[in-house]
Amino acid sequence: MYWLFKTEPDEFSIDDLEADGTACWDGIRNYQARNFLRDKVTVGDSVFIYHSSCARPGIAGQAEVIKAAYPDPAQFDAESRYYDAKATKNNPRWFCVDVCWRATFAEVLPLAQLKQLPALADMLLLKQGRLSVQPVTAEQWRLIEGIID
DNA sequence: GCCAACGTTGGC
DNA sequence: GCCAACGTTGGC
Numbered sequence: 001m002y003w004l005f006k007t008e009p010d011e012f013s014i015d016d017l018e019a020d021g022t023a024c025w026d027g028i029r030n031y032q033a034r035n036f037l038r039d040k041v042t043v044g045d046s047v048f049i050y051h052s053s054c055a056r057p058g059i060a061g062q063a064e065v066i067k068a069a070y071p072d073p074a075q076f077d078a079e080s081r082y083y084d085a086k087a088t089k090n091n092p093r094w095f096c097v098d099v100c101w102r103a104t105f106a107e108v109l110p111l112a113q114l115k116q117l118p119a120l121a122d123m124l125l126l127k128q129g130r131l132s133v134q135p136v137t138a139e140q141w142r143l144i145e146g147i148i149d
Numbered sequence: 150g151c152c153a154a155c156g157t158t159g160g161c
Numbered sequence: 162g163c164c165a166a167c168g169t170t171g172g173c
Contacts, residue, residue, distance in 0.1 A: 006171090030156075030170095053171050111172080130155060130170050 001045045002136040003036075004125055005063070005099075009051045014061035017049065017101045023063075026072045026096040027082045033133035038069045038095040040135070047099060048136060048144065050125070051108060058110040059144065067098035105148055119143055 005025060007013065017023050028034055045065040051057055071092035074082035087093040114120050120143065124134040136144075 008171090032156095057172070128155085129153090129172080132170085 001040065001042070002047075002138060002141040003041060003045055003065075004048045004050050004059070004134050004136050006050045006052045006132040008053045009060070010054065013051065014049045014101075014104045017061070017063060017099070018104050020101075022066065022098060022100045024073075024096050024098050026074050028072070028096065028133060029082065029084075029094060030130075030132060033131055034093075034095060036133045036135065037097055041065055041097050041133070042068050046102075046141065048141075052132075056108050056110060058108040058112075058114070059105070060108045061101070061105050062103040063099040064102050065097055066100045069095040069097055072096040109144065109147060113147075114144075117143070 009015075012023070025037075028037055043065055047063040047065060048059045049061045049063055051060045071087075071089070072082065072094040073096075074080040075084040075087040075092060075094045076089065077083055082094070084093055111125075114123070115126060120126060120140060123136070123140055124131060128134075
């Protein structure tokens with residue numbers, strides 16, 4: 001399957017992913033996004049990495065899922081900003097996946113440009129602003145890849 | 150920094 | 162279960 005993961009580049013950018021090679025995609029604290037992560041994201045899936053809350057919001061690169069959902073360790077860490085007192089090891093509430101870097105685009109594909117494409121009008125990114133893990137259809141994926149090339 | 154959209158919380 | 166209050170996301 002195809003996905004789009006959002007990240008704030010001030011916190012963790014596509015360049016950080018490229019430098020690190022792999023990353024634990026943790027800190028997802030939204031149930032809809034959690035359900036996608038936990039139930040649908042699988043090893044080998046392709047992911048667009050989207051930069052949000054920044055000067056140039058848009059799709060910045062690509063990653064690949066290398067480990068399916070497991071309990072997000074941060075929920076058990078009282079020191080973490082992602083700590084959740086109601087989560088237990090036997091009954092974890094939040095999940096993360098591992099990804100590896102695949103590509104950094106020469107330029108971020110701007111949100112403003114995506115908005116101008118009628119074929120992407122139904123893309124969740126454009127219809128539902130606040131979802132940090134979301135599915136991308138094969139058609140949408142191909143269309144966006146075509147713009148990058 | 151503003152604000153719209155949406156999610157979460159908690160009283161009833 | 163409703164809904165008001167509040168919090169967060171995220172573009173601009």
